[in-house]
Structure formats: structure tokens, C-alpha cells
Amino acid sequence: MNWKIGGAQGSGVDSSARIFSRAVALAGLWVFGTREYYSNIKGLHSYFEVRVDSNPIQCKVDRTSLLASFDAETLIRHATTVEDGGGIVYNKGVTETSIEKVDTINKEVRQEIQQRLTDKGLKADISGILEESRRRGIHLYPIPYDDLVAQTGKRIGEQQLSKLTRIINVLAVSVSSALLGIDKRYIDDSIRNVFSGKQRIIDMNITGAQVAYEFVSENYHEQFPYKITPIQSKDRLFISGNEAVALGKLVGGCRMQTYYPITPASDESEFLEAHENFDVVDGKNSILVVQTEDEIAAITMAIGAALTGTRASASTSGPGFSLMVEGMGWSGINEVPVVITLYSRGGPSTGMPTRTEQGDLKFVLNASHGEFPRIVLCSGDIEECFYDTIRAFNYAEKYQLPVIHLVDKAMANTNVTVNPFDTKYISIERGKLVQEHKDQDELYRRFKITDDGISPRAFLGMSGFRFWNTGDEHDELGHINEEPENRVNMMNKRMRKLETADTDIPDREKVNFFPASKTADITIVSWGSSKGAILEAMKLLKNDSIEAEFLQVRIASPFPTELVKRQLSKAKLTVAVEQNYSGQMASLIAEKTGIIIDNKIVKYNGRPISLNELYAALKNTFEKPEENRRVVLTSGA
Amino acid sequence: MNWKIGGAQGSGVDSSARIFSRAVALAGLWVFGTREYYSNIKGLHSYFEVRVDSNPIQCKVDRTSLLASFDAETLIRHATTVEDGGGIVYNKGVTETSIEKVDTINKEVRQEIQQRLTDKGLKADISGILEESRRRGIHLYPIPYDDLVAQTGKRIGEQQLSKLTRIINVLAVSVSSALLGIDKRYIDDSIRNVFSGKQRIIDMNITGAQVAYEFVSENYHEQFPYKITPIQSKDRLFISGNEAVALGKLVGGCRMQTYYPITPASDESEFLEAHENFDVVDGKNSILVVQTEDEIAAITMAIGAALTGTRASASTSGPGFSLMVEGMGWSGINEVPVVITLYSRGGPSTGMPTRTEQGDLKFVLNASHGEFPRIVLCSGDIEECFYDTIRAFNYAEKYQLPVIHLVDKAMANTNVTVNPFDTKYISIERGKLVQEHKDQDELYRRFKITDDGISPRAFLGMSGFRFWNTGDEHDELGHINEEPENRVNMMNKRMRKLETADTDIPDREKVNFFPASKTADITIVSWGSSKGAILEAMKLLKNDSIEAEFLQVRIASPFPTELVKRQLSKAKLTVAVEQNYSGQMASLIAEKTGIIIDNKIVKYNGRPISLNELYAALKNTFEKPEENRRVVLTSGA
Amino acid sequence: MALKLSDVRTDLFNDWCPGCGDFGIEASLQMALTELGIDINRVVLFSGIGCHGKIVHWTNTFGIHTLHGRTLAFAQGAKLANPELEVVALGGDGDGYGIGAGHFVHAGRRNIDMTYIVHNNGVYGLTKGQASPTQRLGEQTKSLPQPNINNGINPIILALSAGYTFIARSYAFNTRHLKETIKKAIAHKGLALVDVLQPCPTYNDIETKAWYDGEDRRDASGRAVPRVYDVNMKGHDPLVSKEMDEDQVDKKIQHVFRLSKEWGDQIPIGIFYQEIGTPTFEDRISARIPSYLQNPPAKQIPPGTTKSTVELEKLSSELTVQANNV
Amino acid sequence: MALKLSDVRTDLFNDWCPGCGDFGIEASLQMALTELGIDINRVVLFSGIGCHGKIVHWTNTFGIHTLHGRTLAFAQGAKLANPELEVVALGGDGDGYGIGAGHFVHAGRRNIDMTYIVHNNGVYGLTKGQASPTQRLGEQTKSLPQPNINNGINPIILALSAGYTFIARSYAFNTRHLKETIKKAIAHKGLALVDVLQPCPTYNDIETKAWYDGEDRRDASGRAVPRVYDVNMKGHDPLVSKEMDEDQVDKKIQHVFRLSKEWGDQIPIGIFYQEIGTPTFEDRISARIPSYLQNPPAKQIPPGTTKSTVELEKLSSELTVQANNV
């Protein structure tokens, strides 16, 4: 089942989606909820899609089962995405709104729609849209929202109806859930959670929900084809990528976070700030979140903090990362562990701030002038976001280098149900530190040349372990040194750490390999948030007797060259699936292994990959590989 | 013949080297002069090597024929580099200086040298160093500099000898040239040029030179084995990479340059500033050079200027470029022609500011978040620096995108003789501009979607051609537009320009291919300033009957995939020669063609490649390829 | 042909929040341009990233929506390359005083003849309401999890210390005053700052329109008593000229200082400071490059494909070696 | 065990030019540290890129030679993570007031308890003498091809407008004064700026040692009459406290303003301004995070390999869905 709700940004659509999703989760089902919105604060269209199933879900789909709306724009934009036999909940009052008038939609797009309706002999207004839907067998549910608001007002004794406008959201949600047969108690509980602390609003909305449920049961006896039946389930988290990273930071020992506001990264920092004091088994810990003047200050402050032994990180997105590259280079040559969480979004430049993309991989791998080791982790889903965050800090400290953790907008703003995170097997590994006691007379060599490239690390303020750092090439003490021999030794030492890391890190943390049950017809390679759609598409392909295997690269540096070579060299047909223009992982694989990926399926319209389009593209690719060397996916509104 | 002079930074060694080089050039010979110095203003050791030949020279060599010095440090550092049978000019007064005392040399290095001398039964002072040289058959020329200074003072009537200390440089030069049999008139003329405008200093130095020449003819009748004999020659330029780029900018129509001081880039801007008013055939032109508050302002100001139709550029080096990447991305999405001249130096971070490296190739190719087209040119020698600068502006305007022109410290600070630049075949090509007259009512579409991806360009202030720019994804007018379809069209349009450029640009501007005379035994691939040493090494290999061919990549984006594939696919043994740790061009070739380069010869100690080490490395590689998969060059002090 | 307001507007959908102070700024700017009657083909607006930044899209002049914090650098680059342009830069307070603070200071050092208007709403609007650098210490606007722990900066004094030769403040919903101020700023020869108090009804629930308008304070007749007042109407003369002696200038500056600190019950708007006769950067360039204004960088190279006209031999004469000619 | 000067020096070769003012700054700083007797294991020096930046290598404390212009950001990060450290940041004038101007302003807004010393020599030393932002308009130091066409900034006023709570100026070759000033700056609770007039004999041939020392002006007895004088000796009291009323504060600020503009024949050094009792950033954090000072970020995670002690279930309770439990 795929529920969708749309409405103007800032009108409360987000809380509606939350209420609905949580309610469904309370019923024991799995939820996968995505969000699309413009780079705008109020007024432009935003929408949420909530996919629901009794089995875990990993991606979005194209078609909507039930569309909940209260404005005209949502109908204009989304009615055509409702599947034949699905349903549309809408505001009775907007039926006569003409397409022409909805000026938040691009003029050309409006003209196209008007044309389409006219061509079908329909009126160029909402009634035309609805009629078009009705012809496809879609169940229409016109809702007299104004009446329902008024009724709610009456019940709670609120005369000023303007104060109640926002409950229209909950009315839309409640009508939907009533139609889907969701127990109203789930909705009520969800309302309490989402508006927690605001009793008046809770009461208002719970009453509204009651009114809506009654309205549905009075008017729509007929069965809506989809039903949500509660099932047994353990406790789950209902969580977004932003939140998963934030929890990973707290659990992983991060105690200072710097940030400069940027979409879609700053929600993470704000979550941390809202939880700056938290419990540990033996008392209280805290995280200091600093809003800096820019991203240059964010990264350099985080590095300053890291020098004191603090696990520190900076979170940002492309434009901010672009400003961090000089600072990152300094942490590279000075071997300072620092974690950068990079939420990739549509680029280049300001690009599409609220849309997703995987366009930064090659940039982060090569960012900053000169050469130094770095680790780049790419999470593929929201659970990996959590666990990888912790690994990022461990790697940073073990190998004393900057770690970039690549996530993206699609994960950041997706809300899913997951099993509670399991911290049993998680350790905090601080790497090679100096021993408390050392020979008094011996100078501490912060950059001592060692076989594995890693030198025992001291923190600023540790008695007897004074050291120097400089962005210049330096000697073991950390003093500037330009001598050619020292230079070569130091470069070798630093780069050696990448080999050490490559040897240390277990294969399962480098790649996930999802085998086919028989010899694979097609070998998919991918990384990041494309993972979910690929895994689901593989199941559909299997139904068609197409055997697919999937290599998910989780670490882009040090690149797992041998592992990747091994998996790909025997492949029949390799296909890279990526959310960028050029197929950056495919490039990286070619660079490292010489293997040219046969086919690419790419997407760069800013919207996440849907199951349907990927399945179709993979199938076509399998059937006619020559004709499909590069397939561009385009679904999404 | 390879002459070397050393001395403390700031003591005038640079003008001595200039005087010597120009004098030799005046004698009709070819000159190749390199400079090594610390990131320091005064006091640390610097030295110049001037290679001289009757045929054009393209690189440096390891051994010195004649070492000119006046301090102890130069002897300690460089006496061992003098070839058996060569000569050393030195200050009689420093003979007893102990190694111990020269504290500008790293303590450990000093200890090693002391040990070496003691092991040989020599005194641990300059006399030991000299004796060590003498045993190798080196001609020693002890010069009583103080006496010569005093004599000079007497002749010009200057009592205060402290005012004359700087002529010690010219004395060293003059002694050298007298030994080499260089006509004194060349030295005099050179002095006049180098100190142009400062008559008193000219007189002083010319007299000093006279004294030195006399001293040599009186004391050293014996023939020094090397002689410089004048030969007939046309006019030449004696020029550095910095100057060649600057001239290229003026000739190429660049009329605004922004910069923030940084080594080794700012000499170029200072040259431009010193020549800000210059003659054109029909009057005066000018270039506005703006020293900005940082590199972010440098690139964004240059872009602002470019929007007005000005050919504008920013020059910088790694750390500055790191700060420019966000701005460059904006010029990418807004299709603004802007040229960035990047002088690569030892990285990462502050690294080795005055030393050379080719460590930024992959960075510039991938710099800035998201994907957009850019052109990257890599000059291989000082003449290419000039011509490529002009091409950079033409490409920038023709394809409306940022162009990065990669040069390096080795070229920037190398002074060579070249034939005067030939501007006959050079055009200034401004690309597709709007027509002056257009339909009044038609909206100007700055980003009109076209087949070749290029839209007719207007400048700010052109009547009737108002347009918008934004770093956000935009429509044809330049207004923000996040619709998925527009997004895909715009990405495609922009990226298409790279294909257009790839089709347009003639092969000879993409690569230089230097064939072997028979089937090649070894195929060298390289880029940038490694070119010279490769070309010379090929000749030596030929003497050994090793046939080498050489593919010099001049454009790294759009990458000439087919050309490179064609050249490399039939190669017996491919060897990449690069001045970086990882072999970045080799990576790029693998990424683009899937061809894994067999062997790498890399250098990253900050010193340019010498002919001797490269020849040896190539020979070893040819003879035992398996044992030499990665050879690290280390020559240079 | 006199300009009409409709000439300087585009017909795009304006997506600012209802009641946003940016509407007032947009209207005032467009009216100012209309009334000044400048050829709109010569006008270039630059803006940064933030809600404010979209203003250039709603305005029918050349409109360059740049990067967060870099507006001034882009704008200066264009103006220097083509001094004939009428350049107005628009910034957000996060954009201009936050990430852009360095450029703000250094632009003051140059004094290029252009105008800089800052939409000062106390918050980072487009990123959902974090505190901007003008938000005061201890304030807690709507979406802050905790009160602000940074000192707010004082843009007037910052501009003064950086060397701005025209420093004004206005209020977004006093479009008359703002329009007139913008006109004067544009007319000023040198770099002019107009800091505009801009209510952000969505995220700034402290400095609201109602608050600026003093709707919480009513006089005897029940009328709101606005907090904002016009200093120039109250007799403050902002002019500083070369003829004044140091003492007079000092006094003026001291007064500006005091005025700039007024906040709360009385909020001064108007022109605080205006220096007359200080050479612009363009003047100083002209002293070095005599042809600069007649033949600026943007005008030197013709369109099409041409040969370089540079006299390369002359230019490189000092680098030329005439062998054996000594 | 009392500290000796030799304890705070390293034995590296110092490669500044002979006669460089940086030697005076180095000596004063090292003497100040010695006399203050702080545990040198607690002291962390940060520096930027430029000649000045090498100072940390000559000094035997923790020494972090950062990036050009970013000194303050690195330093603030370390101090916030471990407030027990004694943090002294050192910058160049190009470094701190040029490329670093943004951080300079925003550090003022925070008022973290640390010291910032700027080596103000009017030039970009290490890149061979370009004009720095403090170089005055129209001046032409040795290696400029043309006179400087930018206004020089006034660091005192810039600091004042940014919120620095301690603002002083000293002179590199008055090591006694400089040393005492540094001691007071370190002792000050809050962000302290010490702008140090630093001759650069190699590139700044205008503001030379001889010039500061007034060797071109001799009194009757033939003694040089120094340009530099101590304002505090001349009666200027820099203190501003919470007890003072607004008028008193204004007067003080006006005086600071006037002093800061003196240049040429009379150049004031000394403490211009010092605010007492203003809460530091650390104080403000403590109000939000009560355990901050006792258990700062740097102290929370033990060394070695451990299990996370975070109560994840509690922390994520609001995100937990207890299915079918409604």
C-alpha cells in the first residue's frame, strides 16, 4: 500500500505524514516514508509518500494507492499517479478551482495539463481531473473539510474556526486511515506523540480525527480495496537518516559537533542540540554543538577540538563541503581524526538543495590539493547510517585521518521503521594512544615513523607530550621540514595508513554482496541509497527468472580493489546503478581495477529511484544490453 | 655545462643567476635555469642551476660542472654534486668554518656529513669538504672575496665596504664566467639589464666584474675544462613560466586578473600589475589586477567580471584553489567563462610551498560538489605555458565554462631561453555571442537548449538582453527551476558542451605524441613539466638502442579517451612518469580507458625530475619491468 | 519613456511567506529603480543565498543570484570590469554579516561606487530559522532549541569601522522611507550600505512587524506608537565632508555610535553616516590606469574571432635577449 | 619549580630575517609565559600562515601552526573542547585581518576565554611584501609596484565593533610593555586582542623600527623621540564594568575611538578597552550544559577500546514505536 499526502509547504503536511506513518507502525507494519519539497519555506508544493507493508520495505514505488489531499494543487500534480482502482481523498470545496489559477505550478506545466484535459473533453479544472480519475476506476472521496472543521470546533468549544485550520491535515489523515480500516486508537496515540507537550492541539486533533472517522463510517460503507490489518511486532524505531546519524554520533562517542546551517544536513545538528544533555550508565554526558560562522570555521574548529582528544565532527552538504576541503587537507597532513558527515544533494553549486543526488563521490575522494589518506564510507540505508557513523569515528581515530561519511538527502529525509539498533557488538576504539608513562628525557615524536604508518597519539594538554603540528611538511616532532628525504618518508608513512586500514577492515565492512541463487545473469554494482530499490528489484527480476547479484560498495577509500575485482571479473553483464550523471562509482571501479562496467542506469533528476523504474530498466538492460548502455531514470514529481 | 650557484635566500643569489644566464644567452647558447629555495625570506639556503648548451635544453641534470659559492653552506650541500674534473669557486675566508656551526642545516644532516668526513680522515670543516673534492680531481678556485670587494671599492671610490657586500654575488658570477671564457661584455650587458635603472649599482657591479675577470686571468692561466663559445643565434626570450603565462594573458585578451598572494603564483600577478598599461596596435590597453581579501573573493570577483564580457582570470596555487572550488561550481552551472591558472606545488595543505609537485590533477578534475563540465589544460613546458594560456581563454568563451590551466612550480620558477612567441596563428575566439539585433518581443534565453549545448551569450549591460543567473538549477531564462524534466534537460545541455569541445578541439591540442623511430619498446605517458626530462631521456635510451615513444597528455578534461586508447592499446610496456605519489594520470587513464599502466615512475620529494635519474629509471624499467613496477625518484637537494 | 513599476517586475510566482518583510524591500527597490528612471539594461542586481536571494528573480533587470555570502565579491568584480553598470548587491544578514563578514569588511576598504542592501531579519530564513549574527544574545526566536549564546553584531558600527562611506538603516514595511533611502544610496558616489530591518513572520517571533510598529504600545487615542523613528527627521545630519575638521568628524561619529546602539523602545532608521568627496576605488584605479573609465576591461576585446592587437615585442622587450649584439 | 626562559624555547634554527619585529614578539610571549608560571603542558599556541606563524615552532609548548586565516577557528575549537587549556592564538595581519576577517568578527561575538596576538607589520611578509589590510591608503612599501589603493583597516575599532572584551596594542620592540600586555591579556577572562606593531625590515620600509622609535626626530639633547607612547601611562583607564552607566561607557568608547585614530607623530600603545564581568562563551554554555566545565567534551570518552555507555533506549524513546501496545 502506498499512501500519499500533498499540500503547501508549511501547512502541516509533514506532521500529517508523521501521524499517519506512526499509526501504521503502531499497527505493527513496516513503513517507508519519503518527502519531496522545494527550496522554499511556505507555499510551494510538498508531498509525502508512505509505503506500508507487512514485510520490511526498502524503497519507494511509483504508483499511489490512496492520495490524501486538501488543496487543488495536490490533485493536479498527483491524481495521475494514483493506480487504477485506488482512491483519492479531496476537498469538496476545490472542485471548481481552475488549473489556470494554481500559479505555484509552472505556467508551461499548467498549459500542458489544460491541454490534456481539453483533449479528453474534460473541463480544465479540478472536476476535470477528478472525472479523469473516475474513468480509471478510482474511488473518489470528496470531503466537506469546512463542515468537519466546524463540527470539531463545536465539540471542543472553539468558536474561532481560523484557529482550527491546521486540523485539516489530521482530517485528511483520519479519513485515509478510516478508509484503510486503521484502528483509531493508533491515530490518537500518534497525534499525542507528534504534538507531544501541546495538550490543546492534541485535544483538537483527536476530536477532529473522531469527526473524520464518524464521517467515513457514515458515508463510505463500501469497502476501500486496501485494508491495513494490525500484525504482531516487536518494538521498532521510526526514524529518519538525519536522526540515525545523530544517534550514531552520540553512541559513538562524538562529543563536539560543529555546523553551519544547510539543507539537508542541519536537522542532524538540531537534533543533537535538542539532546545535548543525555544519560550514560554512570551519569550524564553532553555534546557541544556549535553553530559556526561558516563551514571553514566548522571544519577547522572540529579539528581543533579533535586535537584535544575529543571525538569531533562537522556535518554539511555539498556547498559547505566545498568550503571545507582546505581544512580537511590540514587534518590529513597532521593526521587528525575528524569526521565529516556529508549529506549529498542535487548539485552543482546551490543546485537543488532539497533534492537528492549521489554527485559528490569523486569530489570527496579527491578533494583538497595534494595527496593524503582519507577514508570514505557510503551508507546504503538508514540502519547503515547509524552503524557507519560509529565506524567513522573508530576509523578516524585508529588510522588518524579524516573520514568522510557520505549519506544523501534521500536517506536524510526518509522516515522508516527499523529494528532498534543493536549496540551489543559496538565498541569505541580509540586507536594507538601514547602510554601515560614514558621516559622523561625522550622527546615525544607525534609523527614517529612506524611500519603501519600510525604513530602513538597524544592530546593537547597531556603532560610531557608536547608536540607541534603544521600544514607544512614536517619531521617526526611536527616541525617544518622540507628536506627531500624526510618528505618521501613522511608521504610514505601517511599513505601507508591506507594500506593498514585496508588490511585491518574486515571484508563485510567494505562491501555487501547479495548473491543470486544460481549463476547470475546480471551483476549490479552500486552504493549509497540506491541499495533499497536494487534489493527489491532483484526479487521482481527473480520472478521473471532473471538472476541478479548485487555488489554494494560501502567503502570508497581505501577502495576494496581485490574484492571488487573478484566479484566483477566473472560477471556476465555488469550494471552500475547510480544517482548521478556520469556513473561515478563505475569510474572509480575502472580507475582501480581496469574493469569497465558494461551498462549504467543513472538518475539525476533529484528524485530517489523507484522500484518500478529500476525493475524495468534492469529488465531492459538484461534483455537488450547493447541498446541500453546508459539508461536515464526519470520518475518522480 | 651545468653551472650552480648557492647562497642564503635574500643575499642576491637570484640576480647572480639571472646575470649569468642572460650572459650565456647573449653568447647565443640555450639556457635552462632552475631554482630551489625554502619557504623563507632570508637566511635559509637557496640555489640555482643553470644548464647551458648549444642545443635546446629541456630539463635539469644531476651533476654540476662548476659550482660558484661564497658561503660555507653551499659547499657543504653541493660540493658532492660537482662532477669529477669539475670546478668549485669558493670564498677563501670560509675554509675553516666547521660543519657544526652551519646551523641552517638540519642537525641530523650535519652529523651525517661530519661522520662522512671523519670516516675519510678529513677535518669536519670546509677544508675537509674541499679536500674531499680535490681528491676527486675537482679544480678548486679559492677567491679572496674581501680583497676583491675592497679593490672594487677603491676603483669606484666607495669607502664604506658594507655598501658593497652584495657585489660578492657578481664576483662569484664573474669568476665563473671568466673561467668559462665568457666575454665580459656579455656580463656587463646582463648586469645592466638585471639592475636596469639603478645606475650606481650597475657601475659598482661592472667594476666588480672587471676586478674578478682580472683576478682570474692573473691567477688561473690553466684552462678550466669547460668553455663557453659564442655561437650565432636569433633573438630569444629569456623567460620564466610565470612570465610566459602573464604574457599569454595579455596577448590572449585577459583584461582583469584577481589574486590573493601565494607562492608560486603571485609573481605572475605582480608581473601583470607592473605592466598594467600596455600598447596595442591602435592605442593603449590595460589589465586591472585586483589583490583580493582571499581566494574566495578572487574567483567570485573574476566570475563577476566575466559576466560583463571581460576575459577574466584568477591565479593561485593549491591552498588557494581549495578555497575556489565552490565559486568554480557556480561558474559551471551558470556557464561563465573563467580561467583559473593553478600553479601546483608540494601538498597536501601548506605542504612545501616553494617545491614542485603534480599532485592536484585529480583534485581539479573533480573539484566542487556535483557535476558540471570543465576544461583542464596541462602545459608541459614554458612555451606551452604561453600558448595554452591563450587557448584557455578561447575554450572558456567558446564552451562557456571554467577552464583550469595546470602549471607547476618547476615551470613557474624556471628561466629558459625560447624562441620568441609566434602570435601569427593565434586568434582570440569569443565564441557564440548574441546578435546585436533581435526580435524586440522575444525573451532572451541565456540558457537556451541547443544541440551543441552552447547558448548564445550576452553580457551584463547589453540592452535588451536581460538575463538571470543562479547557482540553483534553472530554466532557460536563468530562473530557479526544480522540475525533474527541466533538470535532466539542463544537466544534459551542460554536459553536452564537453562532447562539443571534444569534437572541436584538434587532436594536436589534446596530446603530443613523440613516436619512436622503430617499433617502440616502451611507451611513456606523462603530462606537465615532466615532459622535458622525458624527451631528453628518450635520446639517451636511443643510444642504448631502447626505442621509446611518448604520449604527452595536454588536456585532461575532456579526456581524449579514443586518442589515448589508440596509442596505448598496442604498447608493449607502458610507463607513466609523474611528479606525484600515486600516479594520477595513470589513474585517469585507467578510469577513462580501462587500460592499467604497467609501470610507474613517480617523484614527490618536491624537486623536479633530472635527466640522469629518469634515464636510469626508464632503462631499469625496460630491462626489468617486473621488479620496477613503481620506481620512486629522489634526486635533488 | 518613463519607467513603470510593471517594467521592473517579472511575472514569476513569488514564493516568500505571506507577510514577509522581503515584499516591502522588493517593492521599495523596484519603486526606487522606477523613480530614478535608470535604464534597466544598465542595472545589475546581485543577491546571495537565502530567502532574500530570490529577489533578483522577481525583478526585471539583470539579476545574478550568487553564492551564500559572496554577493559583494561577485558584484565588485562586475562593477570593476564595467564601471558603467549600476550595481546593487542584496544580501541576507546570515549571508552578508555571517559567512560574508570578511567580504563585508574588505568591501569597505575599497569603496567601489555601488549599493549594498541587507535584508536583516535576525534569522537564517531559508534554512529554517537558526539565529543570524544580528540576533541578540539571549534571544530565542521560534525555532531555536535554546536561547542564542552569541553576541549580536552591530552592522552600523561594523560598516563604519570598515570604511563604508554611506551607512543607512531602514525598515522593510516603511516602503516610502526605504525607497527614498535606496535612491540616496544609489545616488551616493561610493559604497553605500542600507541595512533593512525585515520582519520574518515565520521564524522571528520577536522582532515582528507588530513589534516594530509598536502595536503593543498605544497612545492615549489607541494608536500604536511605532518603535522605528527617522533620525534624519529628528535632525541628525549624516554628512561628513573633507572640509570638516577632525573634531567635527569625531563628534559626528560619536553620535552615529550612540544612535547605532539605540534599540528596544526607540529604533532609529535613516542615513546615519555619509562621507562626501572620498575617492572611490574607480578614481584610484584611474590614477594608475588613465584609460580605465573610457576603456574598461569589459570594452577592450571585440566580439567575434580576431587577432590579438597587443604589441608583444614591445611588451616583452625586457625579456628579449639579442644574442651576440652586445 | 619556576620556569626558565630556556624551558619555553626550542633549539630550532630561527629563520626570521635579521631585525624582524617577530623576535620581539617571540621573546615577550616567552617571557610572559615564564613569568606567569603556567604549566607549559597546558599551554597551546596556535598560529596562522605567514612569517609570524613559525613562532610556535620556536616555542616549547604545544604548538599548532594552522592554516592561513583560520587560526582563531582552530583555537576556539580546542578551547571549547577542553576549557582547561590555556589557549593563545597568534596571527599575521594578512592572516588575521585579511583572509581571516570573518573569523575575527565572529570570535568577538563569542568571547571565549583566550588570547589573540596579531603580528601587525603592514605587509604580507612570507609572500614577499604585498600590502596587508592594515597598510594605509596611498602608502607604497618597498615591493609594491604601485601605491596601495585600499583603505587600511583599524583593528581596534574592528575589534570593538565585534565585541572583544579586551583590546590592546603594543609594539614588538618594547618587549617590556608587550610582555606585560600579554600577561594581562592572558589573565583577562574573555577574548583578548593584542595588536602588535611589528617592523618588517625586509618589506616595510615605512613603519620601520627607526620610525617607531622616532630616530628621525630628535630632542634638544639629540635623543630620538619615540612615536609610540603608552596610553595607560598617560592616564587612559580602559576598564568598563557592568556597574558603569551607559553614558560613562559611551564616553569611554568615544575616547577609545579617538585614540585608535591617532597615528603618525603619536602612536598610542597600551590597553585601550577592557570589559569586566561579561560572561564568556564557556559561561553561557555552562548555563545550558551544567556538566560542561567538569566534564568537557575532551574528557568524556576513555582511552582504549570500550563499550558505549550511552543509554540509547532512553535517548531514542521518542522515536520508539511500541507496536500494538496502544
Ligand SMILES: Cc1ncc(C[n+]2csc(CCOP(=O)(O)OP(=O)(O)O)c2C)c(N)n1
Ligand atoms: C556555503 C553554504 N553554506 C550554507 C548554505 C545554506 N544556506 C542557504 S540559505 C542560508 C541562510 C540564509 O540566511 P540569511 O542570509 O539570513 O537569508 P534569509 O534566508 O534570512 O533571507 C544558508 C546557511 C549555502 N547555501 N551555502
Ligand SMILES: Cc1ncc(C[n+]2csc(CCOP(=O)(O)OP(=O)(O)O)c2C)c(N)n1
Ligand atoms: C589559502 C592561502 N592563501 C594564500 C596563502 C599564501 N600565504 C602564505 S603567507 C601569506 C601572507 C602572510 O602575511 P601575514 O599574515 O601578514 O603574515 P606575515 O608573513 O606578514 O607574518 C600568504 C598570503 C596560503 N598559505 N594559504
Ligand code: SF4
Ligand atoms: S522564512 Fe522568513 S524571511 Fe523567509 S520568506 Fe518566510 S517570512 Fe520571509
Ligand code: SF4
Ligand atoms: S619578511 Fe618581514 S616579517 Fe618576515 S621574517 Fe622577514 S622581516 Fe620578519
Ligand SMILES: [Mg+2]
Ligand atoms: Mg536572514
Ligand SMILES: [Mg+2]
Ligand atoms: Mg603581515
